[in-house]
Amino acid sequence: MAIRETPGSKVMAPLSAAPAVAGHTGGISARMSKRRTAGSASPDGDARTAFWLMAPALALYGVFTLLPIAATFWLSFNSSAGFNTSASFVGVDNYTKAAHDPIVWKSLVHTFIWLAGHVVMAGGLGLLLALAVSRLRTTQVFFRTAFFLPHLVSLAVVGVIWANIYDPFFGLLNTALTRIGLGAFTKGWLSDPALVLFSVNVASSWQGFGLYMLLFIAGLQNIDRSLYDAVEVDGANAFQKLIYVTLPGLREVMTFVVSLAMINGLKGFATVFVMTNGGPFYQSELITTYIYRLAFQSQDHGLAAVLCILLSLLAIVITIIFNRWRARLSQ
Amino acid sequence: MxxxxxxxxxxxxxxxxxxxxxxxxxxxxxxxxxxxxxxxxxxxxxxxxxxxxxxxxxAWQIGGFGELVGNSLLNLIGVVALSLITCAPAGYALAKIRFPGREWLFYAFILGLTVPVQAIVIPLYQVLFGLNLVNTLAGIVLVQVSNGIPFGIFLMRSFFIGVPDDLIEAAKIDGASHIQILTKVFLPISTPAVQALVIISALSTWNDFFLPLIVLISPDVQTLPLGLVRFASTYASDYRLVFSGTVISFLPIILLYILMQRRFTEGLTQGAIKG
Known part of the structure; x- marks a missing residue:
């Protein structure tokens, strides 16, 4: 999902270990078992048909995704000072340069803080609300729909909304605090270097939690009701039901949501770009915003490419770790 | 309970x-x-x-929101249509036809599913520049479709895999080709997958900011989120304009969602889980 960014953003990993929907499960691990049976209907002559069926997707994907991935790798070993300049091979110079660039380290640390904050705030809120909302019957659809509304808004628009909420003089936050007598708590939410990363992360998490809530609700619906009856017979109270039935039943969804939230956190860009552009003093700079700055403003493409490789590796490592974890859970 | x-x-x-x-x-x-x-x-x-x-x-007049909404709609229609045209056949081939190189393709698509688009932005811009697609809606559509292809293919594939092979055998005995099997047998029974693909690609396109920021430079080709950000920074001190412009930007999608919330919810959860 796109989210991707846009949830829309596009969603990461294929998973077979998800709360299975009506019999169709797919994904990486299912592939291994399906491989032998899936093609059984096809004699060798079908290879050409397969090629033509794949051709449109492959052409686009090759030109606009695979080629740029390879080119980024190549670029990280070359020096280039802009889009219309020629590049020359410099070995690992860009990598050593990156290692000595304090802003690279800063943006890396910020990115980790950012994605941890996103997992805790957006993932945590999503879980809590799912637990509450799924207890409802008559008003469930209303609450589910209403809580999901922020997720429909583009992260860029979220940035504009929250930049205004945080506006020191006319913003919702400071004016509301003043009006209810908590004027002492008003702050320069986006100008205070110690606060800025947290403030922007709150905006991003406000947009993000809705999807996680939906996924948790779907997971809760898949927990076998008879398990609750079983512990109820043993006299379990609500808290014990949560600990012994609900949370274990959510393990697989939880690993999925955590990995999704981490990847979404890793890709965080729009809110920071719109609200602070990495400032003040690089205090909200993320890897992604630094890449943008290097690529399109200071035009240091070699260094930018190293950061691109770093970003990709982080995404790949997170994906692999969580796929393994999920595969183990589903055994 | x-x-x-x-x-x-x-x-x-x-x-x-x-x-x-x-x-x-x-x-x-x-x-x-x-x-x-x-x-x-x-x-x-x-x-x-x-x-x-x-x-x-x-706000509507000064910000040129009519044009922005029009561009966003064109962008969305292009991406949704092209995603279906590319992902449905490819997902079918990966699910139901055995051919040499299938494993390889699989890993190539997983790579693209994992690598964030921000990490390939420099060569991506160069490719678009070389093809004369910078600052065009066609350019942004092609890039966004390519970006969504791994997800779309896995989504369609995981649905198609669940369709029994007997259906293919039966259709083949009747003399149907793979294209006919896809369009006459598979797609009609794949409404949930198609619905998920349409909703997810539409929502992510409508809300995308990063790629339009790179590709769409002049205001007359920009999409709604990008246009709002430009508008809000140009008229930053005109709060009444910024506020009403922002409402214009989020209201349509929220109203649409409230009208179709069941489809949205199904599509998003199914898509997230099965992609």
């Missing part, structure tokens, strides 16, 4: 949380009807004396 008796206590406890979560929307909508002087009073708990519909007229 016998929790029916908890309905109203839980709903009551959730209400303040809901008010907090939705406060940004409510505040923006109310503020967007205020005069600049009323906004200057810095009191979020007052109503505007008169509803300033003028704010919306001014």
């Amino acid at each position: 016998s929790v029916r008796h908890r309905e109203w206590p839980v709903a009551l406890a959730l209400t303040p949380v809901l008010i907090l979560i939705l406060a940004p929307f409510v505040w923006l909508v109310i503020s967007s009807f205020k005069t600049e002087a009323e906004i200057g009073q810095a009191d979020p708990f007052t109503w505007p004396a008169d509803l300033m519909w003028r704010n919306y007229l001014d």
Whole structure:
């Protein structure tokens, strides 16, 4: 999902270990078992048909995704000072340069803080609300729909909304605090270097939690009701039901949501770009915003490419770790 | 779970949380009807004396929102159509035809599913530049489709895999080709997958910011989120314009969602889980 960014953003990993929907499960691990049976209907002559069926997707994907991935790798070993300049091979110079660039380290640390904050705030809120909302019957659809509304808004628009909420003089936050007598708590939410990363992360998490809530609700619906009856017979109270039935039943969804939230956190860009552009003093700079700055403003493409490789590796490592974890859970 | 008796206590406890979560929307909508002087009073708990519909007229005209919405719609239609055309056949081939190199393709698509688009942005821009696609809606459509292809293919594939091979055998005996099997047998029974693909690609396209920021440079080709950000930074001190422009940017999608919330919810959860 796109989210991707846009949830829309596009969603990461294929998973077979998800709360299975009506019999169709797919994904990486299912592939291994399906491989032998899936093609059984096809004699060798079908290879050409397969090629033509794949051709449109492959052409686009090759030109606009695979080629740029390879080119980024190549670029990280070359020096280039802009889009219309020629590049020359410099070995690992860009990598050593990156290692000595304090802003690279800063943006890396910020990115980790950012994605941890996103997992805790957006993932945590999503879980809590799912637990509450799924207890409802008559008003469930209303609450589910209403809580999901922020997720429909583009992260860029979220940035504009929250930049205004945080506006020191006319913003919702400071004016509301003043009006209810908590004027002492008003702050320069986006100008205070110690606060800025947290403030922007709150905006991003406000947009993000809705999807996680939906996924948790779907997971809760898949927990076998008879398990609750079983512990109820043993006299379990609500808290014990949560600990012994609900949370274990959510393990697989939880690993999925955590990995999704981490990847979404890793890709965080729009809110920071719109609200602070990495400032003040690089205090909200993320890897992604630094890449943008290097690529399109200071035009240091070699260094930018190293950061691109770093970003990709982080995404790949997170994906692999969580796929393994999920595969183990589903055994 | 016998929790029916908890309905109203839980709903009551959730209400303040809901008010907090939705406060940004409510505040923006109310503020967007205020005069600049009323906004200057810095009191979020007052109503505007008169509803300033003028704010919306001014924002719409000054910000060129008509053009932005038009561009966003063209962008969305292009991406959704092209995603279906590319992902459905490819997902079918990966699910139901055995051919040499299938394993390889699989890993190539997983790579693209994992690598964030921000990490390939420099060569991506160069490719678009070389093809004369910078600053065109065609360029942004092609890039966004390519970006969504791994997800779309896995989504369609995981649905198609569940369709019994017997159906293919039967259709083949009747002399059907793979294309016919795909369009006449598979697609008609794949509404949930198609619905998920349409909703997810539409929502992510409508809301995309990063790629339009790179590709769409002049205002007359820009999409809604990008146009709003430009508008909000140009008129940063005209709060009434920024507020009403922001409401214009989020209201249509929210109304559409409320009208079709069941389809949205199904599509998004199914897509997230099965992609």
